[in-house]
Amino acid sequence: VDKHSTSVTDHRISKPSRKPSYRAGQKFTLVEVSSHNRRDDLWLVIDGKVYDFTSFVEDHPGGDAILRYAGGDATFGFKGPQHPDRVWDMIPDYFIGELENPRE
Numbered sequence: 001v002d003k004h005s006t007s008v009t010d011h012r013i014s015k016p017s018r019k020p021s022y023r024a025g026q027k028f029t030l031v032e033v034s035s036h037n038r039r040d041d042l043w044l045v046i047d048g049k050v051y052d053f054t055s056f057v058e059d060h061p062g063g064d065a066i067l068r069y070a071g072g073d074a075t076f077g078f079k080g081p082q083h084p085d086r087v088w089d090m091i092p093d094y095f096i097g098e099l100e101n102p103r104e
């Protein structure tokens, strides 16, 4: 196995996708996350993990409510009573990395 070939965007096998890509082990600070705070550039933190939901905003059944925590920690909002358990199955597709120093 070639350890240096870890790309997740192998163009021979990947389908066209609007979903984000990431490098394994990537970490982001809350400061960096906070700059992605717009409808057309939307990152959210949920349980210490960072997600890029830019491509999902228009599909969100709850509309602009997803923008309430834009660029910040959305754990509380995401776990609200409006969300059935299946929302947890939806988010791995949007995962881009871990939050650095989650308790700072």
Ligand code: HEM
Residues within 6 Å of the ligand: 044, 053, 056, 060, 061, 062, 063, 065, 066, 067, 068, 069, 074, 075, 076, 077, 078, 082, 083, 084, 087, 090, 091
């Ligand atoms: C923390 C940010 C978010 C907030 C504040 C939020 C808020 C809401 C609200 C208020 C609704 C209710 C809409 C209604 O009943 O009319 C809703 C529904 C929904 N949201 Fe979110 N949302 C957030 C993030 C997400 C994310 C990241 C996903 C999935 C990737 C998601 C998936 C859904 C789904 C599937 C529904 C429909 C639930 C149902 O079937 O009743 N939401 N959201």
